[in-house]
Each structure stands twice: as structure tokens, then as C-alpha cells.
Amino acid sequence: MERPMSKECLMYKEDFEEFLARLIEGHSIFCPSGEDISPGIKKVAGREQFALHRGPSHFSFKHYFLPQTERLFSFDMASNKIDASNGELDDNKLVVLIGLRPCDAMAIELLDQVFLQRGPEDVFYARRRRRTRIISFACSEPRTTCFCESVGCGPDAAASADMVIFALKDSYIVKTITQCGEELLNNTGMNLDGVSTEKLGEREQMINESRDRLEKVFTSEDLNGKIMDFEASYWKQICQKCLGCGICTYFCPTCHCFDIVDEVAGSKGRRIRSWDSCMYPLFTLHASGHNPRPTRKERMRQRIMHKFVYSMEQYGRRFCVGCGRCVIHCPVNLDLRLVIKEIAEGK
Amino acid sequence: MNNPYIPMPARIEKITTENEARDIKTFDFSFVNNEDKDGFLFLPGQFAELSLLGFGECPIGIASSPTEVGHLLFTVKRTGFVTKHLHRAEVGDTIGIRGPFGNSYPLDLMEGKNVLIVGGGFAFTTLRATTMYMLEHNNRGRFKELTIVYGARSPGELIYKQELWDWEKSTDLNMFITVDKGDERWKRREGFVPTVLEDIAPSSQDTVALVCGPPVMIKFTLPVLQKLGFPPERIFLSLEMRMKCGIGMCGRCNIGHKYVCVDGPVFSCAQLDELPQEY
Known part of the structure; x- marks a missing residue:
């Protein structure tokens, strides 16, 4: 979003404590809550509330930018009056998201494409995004379901981060990526040293170990060229197991489809948008009764082709960051990695 | 920054029942606010979201030409939830309009x-x-x-x-x-x-x-x-598709990589030949 400005410095444990304390003093800080209750992020009021989780957190940070349910405006049906005021959005105080992994940070870059860059901006997304700074943590403990490298992300990817922190054994390397990141660091007034060759070596080893842990069920080469064929017979096979529950889309950090509905109590109401899913038949059902995606086959094909084919045409990007949440949470163990592998092998 | 989901208030000036089955009506609207009227610049082929507070919205093609000054027509068939309630509206009622959206005929x-x-x-x-x-x-x-x-x-x-x-x-x-x-x-x-x-x-x-x-x-x-x-x-x-936002964000009206709401609704057959047959 701005000119790159990369700078690295070293923090020891006590420096990091001080850094967090000073950040909390001047900003609204959010980190993963560590709980499996939506929205999965919490405001950090004190240092003790910040804890780094292993691998990607339970939920991504999509909840922050695109809440599961959001009021677009309120209205009064009797007077036909609309109230679009929104105190939360009017608050321009800087917000810092800290502790997300590179995959979830990259997902924000992809959501930017949808809500900021393709056409008119989405005011709700834009307001939150503009006041937000992102401090991601390089990933030292990917899970067995992770496949970020296969989709062009990686344990040390810096996409959309203003600052990336590498947590080493007894110290931290802080890498500022953007000018905002640099300002954030400078404003804490910390006096920090550069990074020694020894520490750089420790980081390299950490990232390499992370990479080695990532299972390469499919590789980025498998995604090159014409990877998926709309007419292919495999779609009928792939969807057999799918229940159509949509949990994959709810956990996906890049799935952004939403519904708009009115909620009414008496003469007052509000128009809200809420997450929706292409895995549901109602998603595309016309009022006439016609449905262009009548069965799970078409809906599964839509989800996968949107992520890996259509998004390339629309935004020049694949809408998958390899976080593996769809693999973890699928109730019938439908593993996206195996699906892609099978497709690539033409099964 | 404008909230793109807020409909502009428009008054129903005239209602014409078009067919024998009485399930197709043409509504002639006038915007309540002059700035909305002046800002609503469109070409034939475009559509708008008609909004009924408390009921929702539905995308409807604009039936009048921009050359018909003083008229803004939408012909609506009573089909689903919103159109059913729109058909109950009377001259003088105010509803909401968001748009214009989409491309026009070429x-x-x-x-x-x-x-x-x-x-x-x-x-x-x-x-x-x-x-x-x-x-x-x-x-x-x-x-x-x-x-x-x-x-x-x-x-x-x-x-x-x-x-x-x-x-x-x-x-x-x-x-x-x-x-x-x-x-x-x-x-x-x-x-x-x-x-x-x-x-x-x-x-x-x-x-x-x-x-x-x-x-x-x-x-x-x-x-x-x-x-x-x-x-x-x-x-x-x-083309028609189930739509919500009308501005290429809510993700449901796609045919392959095209969104009907922003890339359409008008497509040439040559364009459609390049897209999946899923509409």
C-alpha cells in the first residue's frame, strides 16, 4: 500500500516486553484470543494478555475486517428514516493487529483486492483497513494441515504486514516492512541494535525447519497452466463426500461472500450483511425457481474454481493462502490438498 | 466516504398494471432529493436495486430511457418476497433506489x-x-x-x-x-x-x-x-442472476470470472462462449 522500507533490528525478551507495553499504551491492540468462539480476536489491555499461539490461530483475522454480521444502517419503517451513523467506524484511532501468521496477513492483502482495489471501495472495510497496522509473526510451527508454500505464501512471507517479527529462542528479530511499520517502531522510542550474523543464521534455520515441516501434498507447479476444467468429470467425484455444510468457507480467511437482509422489530429495523457461502443452494436460487448451481457438484466446483481460477482472472491472485483451516474443520475430511493433487494428476 | 448500501428515497408517481394476470406492474418514480435525481446518470440496459425498508432489495432493469426526462420506470413481476411487497405499494409511497449498476447495451x-x-x-x-x-x-x-x-x-x-x-x-x-x-x-x-x-x-x-x-x-x-x-x-x-450488493463484492452473481452486476448484465454471445455455461 506504500513504498517498501525494510529494516531489521534485534529485541531481547525484556525489550520485547517493553515494546508490547509501549504499543498497548498508545494504540488499540488486537491479537488472537486463543479461543474457538467467534470472532477469535481480543483486545489486549495488558502485556499478560498477549500470547503467541502455535501455527495459525483458530480463526483468521477476517472477522476484524469483515465481521460475521454487520449493520449497514438502521431504519424506521413508519417515518422512512435511515440512520447510517456508525461510531465504531468514525473512530480513527490507530489499531494494531499483532500475532497473526503470514498466511492470515496475506489473506488481508487478498481481501483488499475485493473491497478496495477492484471498483468502488467498501466504506466499512476501507475505514477499518486504513486505521490498521499489521504486525505478523513468522511461522515456526506450521501444522500438519498447512500448505502455505504450495500456494505462494510461506512461513516468513511479509504480504500486507507492516512489521514481521521472528521469535527466536531467546530474542526477537523485528523487521519493518512499510513506512507505517517503521513509524510504529520509532514511536515506541525503543533504542535497538542491529541483528548479528549469528542471529540471522538462527532465523534462517528456524525458517528452513518450518519449510521442512510443511507437507508438499501438491506444489505450486501443480497450479500452473490450465489447472482446472469446468467441464471435467472429476467434479462429480470430488463432491460425493461433501455435506454442503459450508464450514470451509466460514473458516477460510479469503472467503468474503455476504448476504444482505433486513431485520425488523416493530417499525424499527436494520439492514445487515452477514457471511454467506457458495456451498448453500439458496446462494444462487432465483426468485423464479431457477438455480444455476442446483447440486453440490456445481457448488463445490464454484468454490474451488473461484479460489484457483476465477480469482486469477479477476485479481491476478489465487484466493488461497494455505492456512489449512478448511482441511482441519471439514467434518468429512475432504482435504483440499488432495483434491488439487487429484485434479493436477487428471484423475 | 459514501456508504454504497444506502438507498436513495424515491416516490411512486404512477403505477400501471401491464398484463391480464395483473402480476406485472410498471412503477414511475421521482427522486425525493434533487441531488439524487441529478446524480442518477444511466444508459439503457443498466439496472438498479429497489429497496423496501424491512423487506429487502431486488435488482430490476431500468425500463425507461434517460431521454424520458421526468420519468424513471421499473417494470416488476410479482415473483418473490420483495416484489410481492412492492406490488402492494401505492402511488405516493416512498421506496429506495440504489444504482444505476452494470453496463448498458453497446x-x-x-x-x-x-x-x-x-x-x-x-x-x-x-x-x-x-x-x-x-x-x-x-x-x-x-x-x-x-x-x-x-x-x-x-x-x-x-x-x-x-x-x-x-x-x-x-x-x-x-x-x-x-x-x-x-x-x-x-x-x-x-x-x-x-x-x-x-x-x-x-x-x-x-x-x-x-x-x-x-x-x-x-x-x-x-x-x-x-x-x-x-x-x-x-x-x-x-442476463439475470441472484444478486445482493450490485457492486461486485458479495460474490454470488458470477459466471466464471465475470460478475453479472459489474461486468454485465449485457454480454455478447462471443463473451458468453468464453464463459462456463452456468447461468
Whole structure:
């Protein structure tokens, strides 16, 4: 979003404590809550509330930018009056998201494409995004379901981060990526040293170990060229197991489809948008009764082709960051990695 | 920054019931605020979201031409939840409009050429807008011969009847009206739209074809146009999809990598040939 400005410095444990304390003093800080209750992020009021989780957190940070349910405006049906005021959005105080992994940070870059860059901006997304700074943590403990490298992300990817922190054994390397990141660091007034060759070596080893842990069920080469064929017979096979529950889309950090509905109590109401899913038949059902995606086959094909084919045409990007949440949470163990592998092998 | 989801208030000035079944009504709106009226710049083929507070929104093609100053028409068939409640509205009621959205019919391409319009049933709305646009006296000279083939199931289901009879008499265009099956009072043509089109056999030479109608009409019309020599680049269709946001974000109206709300609703057959058959 701005000119790159990369700078690295070293923090020891006590420096990091001080850094967090000073950040909390001047900003609204959010980190993963560590709980499996939506929205999965919490405001950090004190240092003790910040804890780094292993691998990607339970939920991504999509909840922050695109809440599961959001009021677009309120209205009064009797007077036909609309109230679009929104105190939360009017608050321009800087917000810092800290502790997300590179995959979830990259997902924000992809959501930017949808809500900021393709056409008119989405005011709700834009307001939150503009006041937000992102401090991601390089990933030292990917899970067995992770496949970020296969989709062009990686344990040390810096996409959309203003600052990336590498947590080493007894110290931290802080890498500022953007000018905002640099300002954030400078404003804490910390006096920090550069990074020694020894520490750089420790980081390299950490990232390499992370990479080695990532299972390469499919590789980025498998995604090159014409990877998926709309007419292919495999779609009928792939969807057999799918229940159509949509949990994959709810956990996906890049799935952004939403519904708009009115909620009414008496003469007052509000128009809200809420997450929706292409895995549901109602998603595309016309009022006439016609449905262009009548069965799970078409809906599964839509989800996968949107992520890996259509998004390339629309935004020049694949809408998958390899976080593996769809693999973890699928109730019938439908593993996206195996699906892609099978497709690539033409099964 | 503007909230793109806030509808602009508009008053219903007139309601016309279009058909015998009384489930198709044309609403004529005027914006409550002048700045909304001045900002609502559109071309024939575009659509808008009609909003009823407490009930929701639905995307409807704009049935009037921007040249019909003082009128903003939407022809709505009572089909789902929102349209059912819209049909209960009365003159003087205020509803909301968001838009205009989507692309228009290819006016630049049509300019200097003959135009063939093929419409069926109630899907004639944005084709009416296009017709009115071309017939406006300052615009008429920009287009060559205008031929319209329009049909409905029965005489009672034809919409914009008075205009149809006027166009039939006009020398500005060639108007062919047909019904699938007439009644004892019906003195005009009988037969399905594609069949009538094949009989009339308008020349494809230097002609752009605009088609909008029920799926079954489109299915049989396209081979006829092909036979008449229309290349896919000069046949245009207006598509429908379930929509919510209208601005390319909510993600449901895609056909392959195109969103009907922003890349459409008007597509050439050449464009559609490149997309999955999923509409």
C-alpha cells in the first residue's frame, strides 16, 4: 500500500516486553484470543494478555475486517428514516493487529483486492483497513494441515504486514516492512541494535525447519497452466463426500461472500450483511425457481474454481493462502490438498 | 466516504398494471432529493436495486430511457418476497433506489448500424429503454434501420401495449408483434418469437442484435440468428442472476470470472462462449 522500507533490528525478551507495553499504551491492540468462539480476536489491555499461539490461530483475522454480521444502517419503517451513523467506524484511532501468521496477513492483502482495489471501495472495510497496522509473526510451527508454500505464501512471507517479527529462542528479530511499520517502531522510542550474523543464521534455520515441516501434498507447479476444467468429470467425484455444510468457507480467511437482509422489530429495523457461502443452494436460487448451481457438484466446483481460477482472472491472485483451516474443520475430511493433487494428476 | 448500501428515497408517481394476470406492474418514480435525481446518470440496459425498508432489495432493469426526462420506470413481476411487497405499494409511497449498476447495451457499437431487437414476455423492459432511447428524435439519426420482434404467451401478457400499437404504426421502425396463442379478438401474428424471427429473416448485414427473454426463447432464438448470419460478437444478451450488493463484492452473481452486476448484465454471445455455461 506504500513504498517498501525494510529494516531489521534485534529485541531481547525484556525489550520485547517493553515494546508490547509501549504499543498497548498508545494504540488499540488486537491479537488472537486463543479461543474457538467467534470472532477469535481480543483486545489486549495488558502485556499478560498477549500470547503467541502455535501455527495459525483458530480463526483468521477476517472477522476484524469483515465481521460475521454487520449493520449497514438502521431504519424506521413508519417515518422512512435511515440512520447510517456508525461510531465504531468514525473512530480513527490507530489499531494494531499483532500475532497473526503470514498466511492470515496475506489473506488481508487478498481481501483488499475485493473491497478496495477492484471498483468502488467498501466504506466499512476501507475505514477499518486504513486505521490498521499489521504486525505478523513468522511461522515456526506450521501444522500438519498447512500448505502455505504450495500456494505462494510461506512461513516468513511479509504480504500486507507492516512489521514481521521472528521469535527466536531467546530474542526477537523485528523487521519493518512499510513506512507505517517503521513509524510504529520509532514511536515506541525503543533504542535497538542491529541483528548479528549469528542471529540471522538462527532465523534462517528456524525458517528452513518450518519449510521442512510443511507437507508438499501438491506444489505450486501443480497450479500452473490450465489447472482446472469446468467441464471435467472429476467434479462429480470430488463432491460425493461433501455435506454442503459450508464450514470451509466460514473458516477460510479469503472467503468474503455476504448476504444482505433486513431485520425488523416493530417499525424499527436494520439492514445487515452477514457471511454467506457458495456451498448453500439458496446462494444462487432465483426468485423464479431457477438455480444455476442446483447440486453440490456445481457448488463445490464454484468454490474451488473461484479460489484457483476465477480469482486469477479477476485479481491476478489465487484466493488461497494455505492456512489449512478448511482441511482441519471439514467434518468429512475432504482435504483440499488432495483434491488439487487429484485434479493436477487428471484423475 | 459514501456508504454504497444506502438507498436513495424515491416516490411512486404512477403505477400501471401491464398484463391480464395483473402480476406485472410498471412503477414511475421521482427522486425525493434533487441531488439524487441529478446524480442518477444511466444508459439503457443498466439496472438498479429497489429497496423496501424491512423487506429487502431486488435488482430490476431500468425500463425507461434517460431521454424520458421526468420519468424513471421499473417494470416488476410479482415473483418473490420483495416484489410481492412492492406490488402492494401505492402511488405516493416512498421506496429506495440504489444504482444505476452494470453496463448498458453497446450503444457505441450500435451507432451507424441497423439494430434488431428480439424480446419475449416481461423481459422486454431494458429493451423498451433502448428502443425509447433510439427513437428519441435527436438520437434516431445515429442508428440505421430498427427492427423489433416482440412476443408473449397470449395477447393479455404483452406489456407496454399502447406503445406497441404506436410503434406498429410508426415509420421510424419495423415492429413485429406476436403471441404464442391468440384469442378470438387477436388479429395479429401468432407463433413463437424464434419462428416469427425466422419467417421475417431480417438481414444480419451491418446489424447488431439485442436479445432478452425467457431462457426457452433465447435457446431457440440464438440458432436462428446464427443462421441469419449474425456473428457472436454482434449478438447481445442481458442476463439475470441472484444478486445482493450490485457492486461486485458479495460474490454470488458470477459466471466464471465475470460478475453479472459489474461486468454485465449485457454480454455478447462471443463473451458468453468464453464463459462456463452456468447461468
